[in-house]
Amino acid sequence: MIQGIYRLLIELTNGRWTSHLLRTFAQSKVSRILVPSFSKVYKIKEFEMEKEIQEYPTLHHFFIRNLKAEARPIHNDPSSVVSPVDAVIEDVGGISANKTMTVKGKTYSVHEMLGNEVNVDKYMNGIYMVLYLSPSHYHRIHSPFSGKVMGEYTLGNKSYPVNKLGLKYGKDTLAKNYRVVTEVKHDYGHAAIVKVGAMFVNSIETIHEGEQLVKGQEIAYFTFGSTVVLLFEKDTFEMIDFSTPKDIKVGEKIGYLRKG
Numbered sequence: 001m002i003q004g005i006y007r008l009l010i011e012l013t014n015g016r017w018t019s020h021l022l023r024t025f026a027q028s029k030v031s032r033i034l035v036p037s038f039s040k041v042y043k044i045k046e047f048e049m050e051k052e053i054q055e056y057p058t059l060h061h062f063f064i065r066n067l068k069a070e071a072r073p074i075h076n077d078p079s080s081v082v083s084p085v086d087a088v089i090e091d092v093g094g095i096s097a098n099k100t101m102t103v104k105g106k107t108y109s110v111h112e113m114l115g116n117e118v119n120v121d122k123y124m125n126g127i128y129m130v131l132y133l134s135p136s137h138y139h140r141i142h143s144p145f146s147g148k149v150m151g152e153y154t155l156g157n158k159s160y161p162v163n164k165l166g167l168k169y170g171k172d173t174l175a176k177n178y179r180v181v182t183e184v185k186h187d188y189g190h191a192a193i194v195k196v197g198a199m200f201v202n203s204i205e206t207i208h209e210g211e212q213l214v215k216g217q218e219i220a221y222f223t224f225g226s227t228v229v230l231l232f233e234k235d236t237f238e239m240i241d242f243s244t245p246k247d248i249k250v251g252e253k254i255g256y257l258r259k260g
Contacts, residue, residue, distance in 0.1 A: 023060075023203070026223075031059035038062065042136035064139055064221050072142075074216035074251040081145050081237065081255045082215060083248040084193065085228050086138040087131035090245055095126045095231065103130055108174050110231065113194060115155045118183055122190055125234040130174070131248065132227050141195060141220040142250050143213040144230065145257060147186035152206065154180050156197070174229055180204045180220065184213060188257050189236035194229040195220060216251055235259075 025031055035056055039046060046053055048071040056062040075082050083089075091103045099110045099120050110128075111120045133139060156178040178197035183190060195204045203223040213219060239255040248254065 023223075026060040026063070027058055029058060032057060034059050035062045038135075042134075044136065048138075060223065063135075064223060066140065067138055072138075072250040074142075075253040077253070077256075079256045079258070080215075080253045081257060082142075082251050083131065083254050084142050084144040084219075084230070084250065085131055085133055085140075086249045087133045087228065087247075088245045089129060089242070089248055089254075090132045090227075091128075091130045092239060092244060093128060095123050095128055097124055099124050101128045103128075103174065112176070113174060113179075113229070114181055114183075114192060114231075115153070117151055117153050118181070118192065122233050123192070123231050127232045127237050127239060129230040129239075129254070130227060131230070133222060138250065139222040139226070140218055140250075141193075141222070141228065143184075143208075143215055143217045143219050144193070144254070145184070145186050145191070145213075146215045147184040147191075147213055149208075149211045149213060150183045150185050150190070152180065152182045154178070174227070178204070180206060182206075182219070186236075186257055188259050189233040191233065191236070192229075192231040193219075194231065195222070196227040196229060198222070198226040 035053060038044075038059060039053060039062070048067045050066040050068055053062075056065065072086075093101060093103075095101050095110055100107050101110060102108075110123055114120055114123075156176055174194075174196055180195045182193040182195075184193065197204055204220060204226070205223070206220045208217065208219040236257060236259075237255055238258050240253060
């Protein structure tokens with residue numbers, strides 16, 4: 001019952017026109033008047049920002065703000081994996097032998113998430129990690145490790161919310177929302193960086209050039225609260241010990257790459 005009501009409300013408010021109106025307003029000069037209140041409500045750490053708050057011409061520009069270079073140091077162990085985003089790690093776990101993962105009690109198909117472009121067998125018995133970004137977070141995405149891009153593609157159209165309610169009641173949000181998948185070959189195997197769009201604004205801008213990624217390098221950005229899912233092959237990733245949910249920042253260590 002609750003799930004049905006939730007989905008109905010989302011369908012009624014998540015249409016093409018509402019998304020268009022929100023995007024148009026956020027990119028308009030008028031939206032600039034909301035920047036100070038947005039910063040206050042979401043407790044943005046303005047001392048980390050690359051610019052002064054009055055220098056952002058629109059809410060959109062403020063939302064995709066850059067930070068000062070020293071604000072996010074990158075863990076320098078060559079084998080470490082770092083968080084690609086400022087986020088809350090909502091869930092971590094194993095990918096089953098039938099290539100599914102269970103997030104917040106809901107089962108997702110890795111094959112459906114990655115589409116037909118990737119041979120998903122390689123992720124069987126691997127590890128997944130779900131990182132959720134709220135509107136308060138820094139929304140630029142960095143590479144969690146160094147490696148070669150083997151493929152990058154876009155899937156999905158419409159998006160449900162990716163917060164806790166969205167994961168619980170949404171329509172297979174992680175596997176069906178608009179998303180950009182980047183598959184990377186690192187020193188010990190393959191991993192996938194799945195950037196999942198959020199309700200209202202399906203906008204994920206990829207900015208890296210070429211095939212090589214360097215750990216900590218900026219590779220993309222979101223224009224609204226969103227989620228990143230990391231997938232690792234079996235026996236190629238050793239996660240550090242922590243409990244979820246866990247607050248994390250770009251560049252902080254989440255584990256190590258290792259030989260299978």
